[in-house]
Structures are given as structure tokens and as C-alpha cells.
Amino acid sequence: MVNLNHAELKNIWVAASDGDLERVKELVESGISPNTPDENTYTPLHAAASWSHHHILRYLHSKGGDLNITDEDGDTPLFSVEDLETAKLVIELGGEASHQNAIGHTAADHLNEEYPDIASYLRTLTGQPAPSAPDPTNAMTSNLLDRVREIMDDAEARGVAAEDDAEVDERLRRVVTETVEESVGIGRLIGSGELQPPPQASTELPTVVEDEEMEEDPSSKRQRL
Template sequence: MVSDPSNDKNIWLSSSEGDLDRVQYLVERCGVDVNALDENSYSTLHAAASYSHPELLRYLIQKGGNVNIVDDDNETPLFVAEDADIARLLVEHGADAAHRNSQGQTALERLIEDDEHEEVQEYLRVVGPAPAEVSADNNDSTALEETETGRQIAEIMEQAQRDGTDPEERLRELVTRSLMGQQP
């Protein structure tokens, strides 16, 4: 969506609408901080993640957006991701799937409690820690499998950083294999 840079739409509304042109104008011409919080403690990254705007989210991250920025409930943008691709994008850029909100829940645990966004839940089950209510009933082999997947993700990310390559394809393959129960 292209907007008139002279309008008075703020960066948070522009981020929620996916108005990349307006956000770029506000950041690059007006010097608005991509990590600024609105009066409800919502960041631009929360808005872009919540409304599933991957291109805008990438831009915000490139401009120094903190993928682990918290709101007043101590929730990061990962807590508001409604799409598995957005959750993946956040995690690939360093979002902490083990982070706990002010209620002591991870993003996965909150999604399970709210019975929302099953695809995001499935992705977070692979990359994050086991939910507390599930892990208490699991045997050690399940925890080991999750630890192994986490180790493999860390290896992929480290190699990509060393090589200067994009880890997305390798991470996507690992997540797909894990969701289908296949060995790496």
C-alpha cells in the first residue's frame, strides 16, 4: 500500500496496516525509532507481526528493530504472531521462543491456553521449549528430541552466520521433517 508521506498516520498504525512506504518515510526522513512503544506499549514489530506483514517486519529488523522487545505484559512480537511464517521469521532473526510473559507463559503456552493459531503452535513446538503442562507428562525421549531439534537449529544458524548465507531453506526443511516425524 502506498501512502501520502504528508499524512499524519503514526508509525504503529502504519505498521499494522503494512504501509511500508509510510514507515520508511517516518524512519528515514523523520527519524522515528523503530523500537518506540505507543501509549499501549505496542511496538512497530508487534504491529507488523500481529497483522502478518513479513516485508515490513524484515525492514524493521534491518533498521534495528528488536525482535525481543516487550510490551507491558512482557510479551514479545512472537506472542502476537498469527502466522507460522511470521513466527519463523522472528525466530530466524533471534526471537526467544523460551521467553516468558508476565503470566509466566511462553508464546506457545499462551497460544495453547487460548486455543489459537495451530500452525504457529506446531512451529513453536519444534523450535521452542516444551510447554510446561505438556512436558510434565512427556517422557525423557520427547524432551531429548526437542533438545536435538534445538541443537540442529543452532547449528544451522551458526553455519549461516559463518558463511553469510540465508538459513531459511535449511530451517524450513528441518521444521518440515520434524513436523512429519522424519529423522534428519
């Protein structure tokens, strides 16, 4: 029975992920390109960047590795990094911070939620503005309207006129009071500097509309993370 060393069975993507420079060199010198994608269009460069193997990245680059090569989603190795030093190395080796993937996101957009320090660094290179903070009053307004609509729908289902029903009136007063209290809390946070208002944000509460006007859905803006 032939006993093969495990390292000898590694393909270039596994070797790059493991940081196994000896095996990577062996495979590249046998004729495998540093830019070769696997069945998922993942390259050794993506693997090395993801696992922060700087020595592998430098070697692959020295053998013709393209730091702007993309996978099927249009992501370059820069989209795979998980620490700031690796991001800086990818840039040093020619990675483009301004590259946009298939859905128009840059690496800064892609990494912003999990790795904000990397995203911030990349934005200093591209001049890309930081994403705006979500407007807390938008969510609060939407929630208020949803709760009012729910109360009105419940009254209609019970066959009662909302304006003549004491229970409906009390429920409406309660949700409006809760929303006002929430708004005051947000205002205090903004005033203390603990919460930054988004650009052109408004802290005004909407006027609760009459029952016949509740049929029309309010327009709202949704922001991506």
C-alpha cells in the same frame, strides 16, 4: 483549506499495521525508532507481526528493530503472530521462542488455544512439552459430588432425613447411574483411540460418601488451558 494526504497522517504503528512500507520508511528516516512504543507499549514490530507484514518486519529489523522487545505484559512480537510463516520469520530475525512474559507464559503457551500449529512449531524449538489433555473424569467426579451435595442440601432444607426419603434415594440413584453411563462412554472413546487419556488419569468413579461426610469439600486439581 489544506488537503493532507491520509498517508501523511499515519503514525508508525498504523503504518506498520497497514503494511505501508513507504510511510514506515519515511517515519524511521525522520528519526523515529522501530522500537518506539505507543501509549499502550505496543511497538511497530508488534503491529507488523500481528498483521503478518513480512516486508515491514524485515525493514524494521534492518533498522535496529528488536524482535524481543516487550510490551507492558512482557509479550514480544512473537506473541502477536497469527500464522506459522510469520512465526518462522520472527524466529529467523532473532525472536526468542523461550521468552516468558509477565505471567510466566511462553509464546507457545499464549498461542496454543487459537493457533495450535504455531504453538507446536515453537515447542519444537524449545523442547517445551505439549500441555496435558484435561482429565474428563475430574470434571465428571466434581459434577457428581456437586449434584449429590445439592440433593442432600435440598433434603435438609425440607427438614427430612435423606436416608428415609424415597425421593432423595431415587434422585441419588439417578445421578449415580448417569455418571456411570458417562464414564462408560469415556472409556469407549479412550478404547477406540478417539480420546487420549491424560497422564496418570483414572477412569474409576469415586464412592458416594455418606451424608455426614459431604460437609467437607473434596480437593481437586485444576489445569490451565
